[in-house]
Amino acid sequence: MIRFLFNDELVCLDDCSPDTTVLEYLRTIAEQRGTKEGCASGDCGACTVVIAEAIDGQLRYCNVNSCITFLGGLHGKQLLTVEHLQQSGALHPVQQAMVDLHGSQCGFCTPGFIMSMFALYKNTHSPSRAEVERGLAGNLCRCTGYRPIIDAALSLAGKSGQDQFSDSEQATLERLTTLVSETPTGQLTYRGRHFFVPTSSDELASLLLTYPDAKLVAGGTDLALSVTQQLQQPNVLIYTGRVAELLTITDSDAALTIGAGVSYSEAEPLLHQHFPAFAELLDRLGSLQVRNQGTLGGNVANASPIGDTPPVLLALNAVLHVRTGDQRQSIGIDDFFLGYRHTALPESGFIERIEIPKQPDQQLSVFKVSKRLDDDISAVCAALALVIEEGHVRAARLGFGGMAATPARALKAEQALIGQPFTEAGIVAAQQALAQDFQPIDDVRATGTYRLMVAQNLLLRAVYEQGADKEQAMEVVQYA
Ligand SMILES: Cc1cc2nc3c(=O)[nH]c(=O)nc-3n(C[C@H](O)[C@H](O)[C@H](O)COP(=O)(O)OP(=O)(O)OC[C@H]3O[C@@H](n4cnc5c(N)ncnc54)[C@H](O)[C@@H]3O)c2cc1C
Ligand code: FES
Ligand code: FES
Structure with missing residues (x-):
């Protein structure tokens, strides 16, 4: 079983195909379709989501491309999507900035930009222009043009990064810590195919001896393309992202x-x-x-x-x-x-x-x-x-x-x-x-x-x- 927080809801899964991507999970299983699919190869950023992870007693927010992130890698983490940013009907400060600065036209790229901007807002309190450009360089927009989008991100400079996620940060940290201590390793199994989440080098070594044809997944930014572009169906995937010695x-x-x-x-x-x-x-x-x-x-x-x-x-x-x-x-x-x-x-x-x-x-x-x-x-x-x-x-x-x-x-x-x-x-x-x-x-x-x-x-x-x-x-x- 893998367990993760989908915003503040605990999700437990065990019978998903091991090569399910987070994007596929969102759009077809969770039926949350705010996150868009553009290229399915990590190039356009339309599918950007944020993953929060407890590291050294703090939550670290990372924007990632959900189209090339395997679902099993979410074990012990929190997944945040564009659906989670509004609170009681009020826009999140990054959404409000995009509205105020006219950062969206057709809107297809917008959820991805919003999530990259959200990660920037949480991680860098007063981003310089260079930091904004660096933070948004993985998001492509075909129609609005980048000036208003960059302006929207720059307008957040000086804001404290406070929002509903800061208010619940301690509770989220505690939930993630409990989740990982209750279920350190994770596994998805579907029709004889597996995704393993080992936590030590010993476990990883032994899994690889048992499954010599298994594919290792670290970030998956190369490997996932063999699934999304070449339509390969690996039988066994082993995730290295929680193996202490490798981190x-x-x-x-x-x-x-x-x-x-x-x-x-x-x-x-x-x-x-x-x-x-x-x-x-x-x-x-x-x-x-x-x-x-x-x-x-x-x-x-x-x-x-x-x-x-x-x-x-x-x-x-x-x-x-x-x-x-x-x-x-x-x-x-x-x-x-x-x-x-x-x-x-x-x-x-x-x-x-x-x-x-x-x-x-x-x-x-x-x-x-x-x-x-x-x-x-x-x-x-x-x-x-x-x-x-x-x-x-x-x-x-x-x-x-x-x-x-x-x-x-x-x-x-x-x-x-x-x-x-x-x-x-x-x-x-x-x-x-x-x-x-x-x-x-x-x-x-x-x-x-x-x-x-x-x-x-x-x-x-x-x-x-x-x-x-x-x-x-x-x-x-x-x-x-
Ligand atoms: C949009 C995009 C842009 C990119 N731009 C660049 C770029 O500019 N420059 C560049 O060099 N690359 C680029 N890449 C390729 C990729 O991001 C890099 O090669 C990255 O370092 C791969 O690391 P990963 O952890 O994601 O590897 P994965 O995809 O997880 O694994 C890659 C391979 O290594 C194996 N592997 C992983 N960990 C181990 C291990 N511990 N021991 C043995 N085998 C292992 C896997 O089984 C797999 O065969 C890009 C990819 C994308 C999608
Ligand atoms: S859909 Fe283009 S980066 Fe994921
Ligand atoms: S608003 Fe249309 S692609 Fe960016």
Whole structure:
């Protein structure tokens, strides 16, 4: 059985199909159709709902795309939709702001915008314009235009975030805590198919031994598309989002170690502190809805050649801590990607955590080149971890995405860089060596020629950024 709060109503379910999405539940089972379906692939935000979770004695409100969130993942949480915002017939402050500032025309996108704005209202009391844009970048509107919508969100600045949910926060926290302590694990079973919600690494390891063909679900932002777009029907799904060991972050002098089930949004503050260029990349990964669910573990295990974090993890020489049954092993990221979407993860194995070594003398530059700034997949992603002494490159690890069938290091370019001055002239041989490292293909995002030229130009951009010549560095991007 899974148990969650639907606003303040306790819902207990046990015989739903394991791949039911929250959107499907809302529209067809709960018959609450305020939440809309646009793309069913996490891109448009029409289906945005808010999930509240008890973390460290507080409720954390996250806006997520319900079309790519599996229902079983709600176990122990509170689900809030646009139907829950009005109280005694009065509009919630975010709804009132949208009315006052004329933020809606056809209204199809409006429930999604309202829920993203509601999460912003609860989490950021006086959002700046940049924070508003970041908070709403995962919601698309085809007719109103964004100015009035952004104005509506900005008009909430200075409001306290108080509403009926603040009034009942303590009671909700207590109900969620009781719910989780009464029923720690969750399960949906329907016609021999299962969704499991384990709470420990031991349980997860044992479930994977019992069901070696099971699919792990972390944020589900990749996996759910195989259900909503490719209409696959996995027999067994196992959710990692409540497995304590996968949700921890350890920050030591030697390394930052992030549990494979930690969402990007949770990992971001510490990444910002230790690897700011990495954290800046996360701002460009999907939308806030995607980052609230998606994980480093899922990005790595998915092994997409255009995933954004593997190039950075390659540059930073990360180590994956993997468990299979009772066996634990460490796999260096260099040895993990074996072929197109093929990894060194053993059968019934899973990633517990990702260790990112700290190397104080290393300088990290990360570049994502895509057609749009927000919520777009990379044509090329490059991460350069360099040690530069007296103007010369002493050590180099270059990770690239979009250049080969897997995320990959540019080994020849690295060799060509080492010992050279890190200047426009000093990187020419490395730029040429990139053509030996990679023969990228043409696809819908870019041609191979373009990809190679961009990758070569990104080395130049790193030189300019090193010289703190941001203007020149930006010009390189325009040429790229
Ligand atoms: C709208 C949208 C925009 C996106 N934009 C980007 C983008 O800009 N850049 C980018 O890189 N990606 C992007 N993605 C893809 C996706 O969000 C990321 O790859 C994300 O990191 C996947 O993490 P997840 O936790 O959601 O993975 P899931 O979907 O839960 O899992 C992905 C795969 O990893 C496996 N897995 C999960 N956890 C583990 C584990 N602990 N051990 C072993 N295997 C595991 C799953 O079984 C599955 O095969 C986008 C997706 C959407 C829907
Ligand atoms: S329907 Fe488009 S993001 Fe869910
Ligand atoms: S109001 Fe019509 S799509 Fe936004």
